[in-house]
Amino acid sequence: xxxxxxxxxxxxxxxxxxxxxxxxxxxxxxxxxxxxxxxxxxxxxxxxxxxxxxxxxxxxxxxxxxxxxxxxxxxxxxxxxxxxxxxxxxxxxxxxxxxxxxxxxxxxxxxxxxxxxxxxxxxxxxxxxxxxxxxxxxxxxxxxxxxxxxxxxxxxxxxxxxxxxxxxxxxxxxxxxxxxxxxxxxxxxxxxxxxxxxxxxxxxxxxxxxxxxxxxxxxxxxxxxxxxxxxxxxxxxxxxxxxxxxxxxxxxxxxxxxxxxxxxxxxxxxxxxxxxxxxxxxxxxxxxxxxxxxxxxxxxxxxxxxxxxxxxxxxxxxxxxxxxxxxxxxxxxxxxxxxxxxxxxxxxxxxxxxxxxxxxxxxxxxxxxxxx
Amino acid sequence: xxxxxxxxxxxxxxxxxxxxxxxxxxxxxxxxxxxxxxxxxxxxxxxxxxxxxxxxxxxxxxxxxxxxxxxxxxxxxxxxxxxxxxxxxxxxxxxxxxxxxxxxxxxxxxxxxxxxxxxxxxxxxxxxxxxxxxxxxxxxxxxxxxxxxxxxxxxxxxxxxxxxxxxxxxxxxxxxxxxxxxxxxxxxxxxxxxxxxxxxxxxxxxxxxxxxxxxxxxxxxxxxxxxxxxxxxxxxxxxxxxxxxxxxxxxxxxxxxxxxxxxxxxxxxxxxxxxxxxxxxxxxxxxxxxxxxxxxxxxxxxxxxxxxxxxxxxxxxxxxxxxxxxxxxxxxxxxxxxxxxxxxxxxxxxxxxxxxxxxxxxxxxxxxxxxx
Numbered sequence: 001x002x003x004x005x006x007x008x009x010x011x012x013x014x015x016x017x018x019x020x021x022x023x024x025x026x027x028x029x030x031x032x033x034x035x036x037x038x039x040x041x042x043x044x045x046x047x048x049x050x051x052x053x054x055x056x057x058x059x060x061x062x063x064x065x066x067x068x069x070x071x072x073x074x075x076x077x078x079x080x081x082x083x084x085x086x087x088x089x090x091x092x093x094x095x096x097x098x099x100x101x102x103x104x105x106x107x108x109x110x111x112x113x114x115x116x117x118x119x120x121x122x123x124x125x126x127x128x129x130x131x132x133x134x135x136x137x138x139x140x141x142x143x144x145x146x147x148x149x150x151x152x153x154x155x156x157x158x159x160x161x162x163x164x165x166x167x168x169x170x171x172x173x174x175x176x177x178x179x180x181x182x183x184x185x186x187x188x189x190x191x192x193x194x195x196x197x198x199x200x201x202x203x204x205x206x207x208x209x210x211x212x213x214x215x216x217x218x219x220x221x222x223x224x225x226x227x228x229x230x231x232x233x234x235x236x237x238x239x240x241x242x243x244x245x246x247x248x249x250x251x252x253x254x255x256x257x258x259x260x261x262x263x264x265x266x267x268x269x270x271x272x273x274x275x276x277x278x279x280x281x282x283x284x285x286x287x288x289x290x291x292x293x294x295x296x297x298x299x300x301x302x303x304x305x306x307x308x309x310x311x312x313x314x315x316x317x318x319x320x321x322x323x324x325x326x327x328x329x330x331x332x333x334x335x336x337x338x339x340x341x342x343x344x345x346x347x348x349x350x351x352x353x354x355x356x357x358x359x360x361x362x363x364x365x366x367x368x369x370x371x372x
Numbered sequence: 373x374x375x376x377x378x379x380x381x382x383x384x385x386x387x388x389x390x391x392x393x394x395x396x397x398x399x400x401x402x403x404x405x406x407x408x409x410x411x412x413x414x415x416x417x418x419x420x421x422x423x424x425x426x427x428x429x430x431x432x433x434x435x436x437x438x439x440x441x442x443x444x445x446x447x448x449x450x451x452x453x454x455x456x457x458x459x460x461x462x463x464x465x466x467x468x469x470x471x472x473x474x475x476x477x478x479x480x481x482x483x484x485x486x487x488x489x490x491x492x493x494x495x496x497x498x499x500x501x502x503x504x505x506x507x508x509x510x511x512x513x514x515x516x517x518x519x520x521x522x523x524x525x526x527x528x529x530x531x532x533x534x535x536x537x538x539x540x541x542x543x544x545x546x547x548x549x550x551x552x553x554x555x556x557x558x559x560x561x562x563x564x565x566x567x568x569x570x571x572x573x574x575x576x577x578x579x580x581x582x583x584x585x586x587x588x589x590x591x592x593x594x595x596x597x598x599x600x601x602x603x604x605x606x607x608x609x610x611x612x613x614x615x616x617x618x619x620x621x622x623x624x625x626x627x628x629x630x631x632x633x634x635x636x637x638x639x640x641x642x643x644x645x646x647x648x649x650x651x652x653x654x655x656x657x658x659x660x661x662x663x664x665x666x667x668x669x670x671x672x673x674x675x676x677x678x679x680x681x682x683x684x685x686x687x688x689x690x691x692x693x694x695x696x697x698x699x700x701x702x703x704x705x706x707x708x709x710x711x712x713x714x715x716x717x718x719x720x721x722x723x724x725x726x727x728x729x730x731x732x733x734x735x736x737x738x739x740x741x742x743x744x
Contacts, residue, residue, distance in 0.1 A: 115614045175600040175621040176593035182622045183584050185615055187559070190577045205562045212555050213585065221548035221684060228547040230652065242487045243557055243642055247649070249547040250554045270615055277619070280602065312593060 004029050004060035005052060005094055008128045016123075019114025022103050026124045027087040027094025028052050029060075031070055032078035034134065041134050042076060042359075043125060043161065044085040045142035045149035048272045049264055051093035054085040068348045075355035075363065081138065088149070089124035090116040090271045098197070098267035111197040116271040118145070118279040122153040129160065139163030139359070140297070143344040144311065145272065148279050151295065151319070155284050158296025165358060167303045167344045167351075170315040171288045171322065172280040177310045180217050181273045184210035188266050197267050204261045210269070211257040220307035220340035224249060292322035300330045301358045303351070305343040331358075376401050376432035377424060377466055380500045388495075391486025394475050398496045399459040399466025400424050401432075403442055404450035406506065413506050414448060414731075415497060415533065416457040417514035417521035420644045421636055423465035426457040440720045447727035447735065453510065460521070461496035462488040462643045470569070470639035483569040488643045490517070490651040494525040501532065511535030511731070512669070515716040516683065517644065520651050523667065523691070527656050530668025537730060539675045539716045539723075542687040543660045543694065544652040549682045552589050553645045556582035560638050569639050576633045582641070583629040592679035592712035596621060664694035672702045673730045675723070677715040703730075 007025050014021045029052045034041060044054055046065070055064035055071055055078075070076045070083055087095040090113070098113040105112075129137065140161040142150040147169015154164045173181075188194055191206030228249040232238075238246065245251050281291030300323050304316025313334055320332035335350050337343040344351055356363050379397050386393045401424045406413060416426060418437070427436035427443050442448045442455055459467040462485070470485040477484075501509065512533040514522040519541015526536045545553075560566055563578030603620040604610075610618065617623050653663030672695050676688025685706055692704035707722050709715040716723055728735050 111614075172602065174593060174597050175602065175619065176588070176596040178602075178619050179584075179588055179596065179621045179625060182619070183581065183588065183625075186584070187581055189615060190581065192564070209555065209559055209562065209581070212551075212558070216548070216551055216555065221546060221681065224547040224551065230544065230547065230550075242483075243561060243646065247547065247550050247554070249551045253551060253555070274614065309593065 004057050006030070007094060008131045010124075010127050014124070014127075016114045016120040017117045021096060021114070024089065024096035024124070025094065025100075026089065026096070026128050028128050029054065029057070029085050031055060031057055031083045032081050034082040034132070038134055039136055039138060040080065041082045041084060041129070041132075041137050043129060043137050043140045043150075043153070044070075044083060045121065045125060045140070045146035045153070046085065046088060047142075047144035047146050048269070048276070049260075051091070052085045052087040053093075054083075065345070068352070069355060073361075073363065075352050075361050076141075076359050077361045080361075081359065084128060084132070086125040086128055088121045088145070088272065090121065090268060090275065092265040092268040095124065097265070098271055099265040110267055113267070113271060115278075116275045118148045118152045118275050119156060121149050121275070122156055125149065125153060126157055126160065135160075137161040137163075139165060139299070141165035141167075142169065143167035144169065144341065145276050147311070148276065151281065151292075152279070154295040154297045155281070155291060158294060161297050163299040163301075163358070164295065164297035165301045165303070165355070166319060168305055168308055168311045168316070168341055169302075169319065170279075170311045171292060171319055172282065173277050174312065174315060177217075178277045180213065180310065181277055184213050185270050185273055187213070188270060194266060197270075199266065202261060203266050207261045207264070207266055207269070208254075208257045211260040212253045215253055215256060217310050218340060218342040220309065220338050222307060222338040223340060226338065228252065288318065289322055292319070293326060295323060295326075295328070298328055299358075300328050301333070301354065302330065303333045303335065303344075303354060305335045305337050305340060305347075307338050308341045308343070310341045376429050378402070379466060380503045382496075382499050386496070386499075388486045388492045389489045393468060393486070396461065396468035396496070397466065397472075398461060398468070398500050400500050401426065401429070401457050403427060403429055403455045404453050406454040406504070410506055411508055411510060412452065413454045413456060413501070413504075413509050415501060415509050415512045415522075415525070416442075416455060417493065417497060417512070417518035417525070418457065418460060419514075419516035419518050420460075420641070420648070421632075423463075424457045424459040425465075426455075437717070440724070441727060445733075445735065447724050447733050448731050449733045452733075453731065456500060456504070458497040458500055460493045460517070460644065462493065462640060462647065464637040464640040467496065469637070470643055471637040482639055485639070485643060487650075488647045490520045490524045490647050491528060493521050493647065494528055497521070497525060498529055498532065507532075509533040509535075511537060511671070513537035513539075514541065515539035516541065516713065517648050519683070520648065523653065523664075524651070526667040526669045527653070527663060530666060533669050535671040535673075535730070536667065536669035537673045537675070537727070538691060540677055540680055540683045540688070540713055541674075541691065542651075542683045543664060543691055544654065545649050546684065546687060549589075550649045552585065552682065553649055556585050557642050557645055559585070560642060566638060571638065574633060575638050579633045579636070579638055579641070580626075580629045583632040584625045587625055587628060589682050590712060590714040592681065592710050594679060594710040595712060598710065600624065660690065661694055664691070665698060667695060667698075667700070670700055671730075672700050673705070673726065674702065675705045675707065675716075675726060677707045677709050677712060677719075679710050680713045680715070682713045 191203035560578035563575035
């Protein structure tokens with residue numbers, strides 16, 4: 001049985017905005033079958049941290065990061081569509097990134113990796129589409145950084161994807177989000193274990209702090225209040241140190257941040273995080289307006305969440321309004337969810353019907369799966 | 373000329389909730405004169421980081437942290453009121469705290485300082501009022517942690533202050549704010565230089581990170597967008613390191629955080645920060661409702677800011693609603709400012725008229741000073 005994760009080898013030089021990679025690789029997974037007309041492919045870009053494993057399959061039964069959204073009888077119905085999810089260039093789950101071996105030196109790239117841009121990630125994704133011999137995509141879709149990448153793809157390859165779905169994405173990073181990510185990177189860089197990128201063991205203190213700040217920015221204060229209140233951890237888990245974990249909210253963040261440390265490379269994190277700061281649709285034509293005007297997709301859906309701190313609602317409105325006109329059919333949904341930026345991963349009852357509708361799925365009732 | 377900062381020496385044992393201090397000191401400054409009836413005193417509690425130097429005076433001409441609010445012809449008019457501002461117990465600007473010498477050992481308290489509570493800070497403030505021979509206060513007032521302390525004071529000393537002004541305070545910390553502060557403390561504790569509190573040189577990396585996260589949480593994303601946009605620092609200030617400062621928002625945070633490092637003791641920061649997490653009006657009577665019912669002040673003003681991430685508007689509403697009844701006259705103001713939690717320090721045009729009105733000042737026009 002072949003592995004679920006496939007690797008596309010790009011032969012020769014891959015030109016990035018700020019440099020060149022020799023023979024890089026792009027990891028991807030697929031679900032469903034390409035139809036005879038070759039017009040049913042959907043390209044999915046991820047947020048900063050996920051791999052290409054968006055959903056389980058017969059080749060890999062483990063749960064994917066968007067398990068409830070992709071599969072038979074699901075909003076993105078794999079009986080109907082051929083879904084391709086790519087691991088972002090610069091990441092560490094099979095695609096070439098700072099943790100990969102540089103063929104020129106035989107050593108890891110580390111900080112010799114060129115400054116990464118969202119556009120580079122979009123190009124790498126398109127290289128997989130080309131390798132699969134697909135000329136047209138039914139749609140390109142992504143959330144968070146993946147939303148940015150989807151927009152970049154539709155600007156760089158205006159004739160490829162007919163549809164575009166941007167979930168909690170943005171035309172460019174707002175300064176508050178730049179500041180949050182800059183602080184996360186500084187936490188990692190301040191860890192002596194980072195050693196200017198030349199670590200063998202991960203800089204776990206910095207990664208833990210950065211992940212915790214991430215988790216604070218991914219949800220909302222209202223959601224924390226509802227979930228944790230002022231609950232204390234049980235006495236047997238308290239250490240007596242007055243600055244150790246006392247409230248359940250602290251315990252939750254600590255447990256989840258510890259899981260993250262081992263699974264994500266610190267240098268990759270730095271590069272991907274910076275790529276989000278640098279992304280600016282205005283680089284394509286001089287203004288956000290001109291940049292969005294270059295988006296080739298004709299059917300567009302923009303979804304945002306009212307409690308999103310990192311990609312706030314005004315940025316969703318900016319996208320939707322900037323994309324209207326030019327013969328595009330644009331729908332805009334401002335979700336009243338308390339789940340913040342992460343809503344697309346957890347608030348499925350609100351997301352399923354919208355995604356189902358866009359992809360014309362056959363779920364019986366909006367918001368519910370046809371079969372349990 | 374006597375110094376502006378006075379020190380009240382508490383003789384003997386000062387009982388805290390979690391321990392006892394021997395002969396502690398409380399630093400304070402005053403403005404104006406106590407009148408013959410001794411009914412014109414106002415007690416001001418500060419946020420986490422300020423000293424007692426709230427405003428300049430003939431004894432100390434340097435600008436105070438609430439300079440525009442306190443003085444002759446200002447909203448808290450020192451021609452009319454005798455204003456007392458105390459440096460919080462546990463802080464490091466003259467009051468006894470973790471950085472002070474423990475008389476029992478001749479060494480700094482450091483982590484031997486008892487776990488600090490907001491109530492301890494309120495008691496220490498009241499000890500100054502007692503020392504000055506003042507039986508009744510016209511009002512107790514504070515913002516942020518000072519708002520919490522003012523509420524605690526009015527619960528612990530219900531017969532002392534007739535008025536209470538809580539600005540961006542709360543009946544108890546919400547879990548999101550606990551998580552933010554917990555992460556700030558972890559940044560400091562993760563710095564090897566902290567050395568479990570036994571440092572000689574400050575743990576500057578941890579303090580810088582913590583201060584930056586503080587600054588992110590004190591303002592709002594909208595304010596950052598307005599102030600910084602996506603401006604880059606000039607080329608001559610760029611280092612060429614891809615992860616160094618690039619955007620102006622990063623440069624601003626860095627410059628301000630560096631200033632903070634030298635001025636605030638890390639252990640004091642940890643204790644004061646934790647005190648805010650631990651504060652819960654429900655400790656006084658079993659519920660927030662019962663706790664607020666014990667507030668002795670009859671004239672109450674609650675002010676909150678719509679963009680406050682740390683002490684959100686629902687907490688202001690909770691305070692105002694919980695204080696209504698029991699023959700209290702309560703006014704509630706939800707300010708439409710983009711300045712977030714820090715609005716009381718910067719959005720003076722919105723705060724001046726409210727404070728002026730509460731303290732019956734004689735500024736000619738609301739929001740404007742009588743004389744320039």
